[in-house]
């Protein structure tokens with residue numbers, strides 16, 4: 001059994017791989033991990049080295065091999081368009097590797113709605129043709145609130161694609177519209193066979209994508225990461 005970690009800018013996500021099957025591990029706590037026959041940790045990180053060191057210490061798995069995965073120019077049939085391939089966020093890279101393994105031979109628009117929202121186009125030959133990075137749903141709202149005197153927000157997000165009627169609904173609906181607008185525009189620019197959605201804010205976005213061939217894949221990054229396991 002292997003532990004997979006996707007260390008994002010907001011939080012870490014974990015999954016287990018056993019006999020090639022990926023299952024989520026919602027509670028990443030040392031007491032849960034200690035009971036498991038984990039052989040190695042495969043991880044990808046877009047966060048700081050400090051956060052990584054702290055995580056390693058707190059999980060109590062320092063005795064195991066830790067294998068860090070990085071973006072590359074080419075791996076498992078997928079080709080990165082970046083001139084400096086390692087500068088592509090490894091979560092984006094793994095999203096493409098995961099997408100290609102789930103839907104081989106199909107063109108895919110991959111949307112990761114996390115701290116930042118990323119969009120990446122992967123053609124039917126698994127060639128990355130590029131993407132977009134924009135502020136995530138929460139980051140957009142925080143940016144507006146912190147740079148204005150009179151815009152405020154509420155704790156819970158309840159954004160809808162309709163006109164807001166007060167400050168909070170105008171802000172939340174506006175930020176949701178910005179993300180959905182980017183997705184629709186991306187599709188308009190270069191439609192694909194699949195729209196793959198992942199990331200913590202997927203649930204807010206998915207209801208508005210009914211007219212697209214959309215799949216929500218909460219484990220997408222892990223499907224990419226699992227390809228690196230050498231058994």
Ligand SMILES: Nc1ncnc2c1ncn2[C@@H]1O[C@H](COP(=O)(O)OP(=O)(O)O)[C@@H](O)[C@H]1O
Pocket residue numbers: 007008009010011012113114115116136137138139198199200201
């Ligand atoms: N338990 C949670 N903790 C933090 N953010 C969450 C949680 N559940 C959903 N979210 C939402 O998910 C977003 C972060 O998505 P995620 O994919 O975890 O990001 P990252 O990979 O950048 O760490 C936040 O903007 C927040 O709105």
Ligand SMILES: CC(C)(COP(=O)(O)O)[C@@H](O)C(=O)NCCC(=O)O
Pocket residue numbers: 008009010046087088089090091092112114115116117118133136
């Ligand atoms: C764009 C990102 C911040 C998204 O990370 P996330 O929101 O999932 O934490 C991450 O993929 C990243 O740090 N990318 C490096 C720059 C690039 O992809 O070109």
Ligand SMILES: [K+]
Pocket residue numbers: 008091112114115199
């Ligand atoms: K992510």
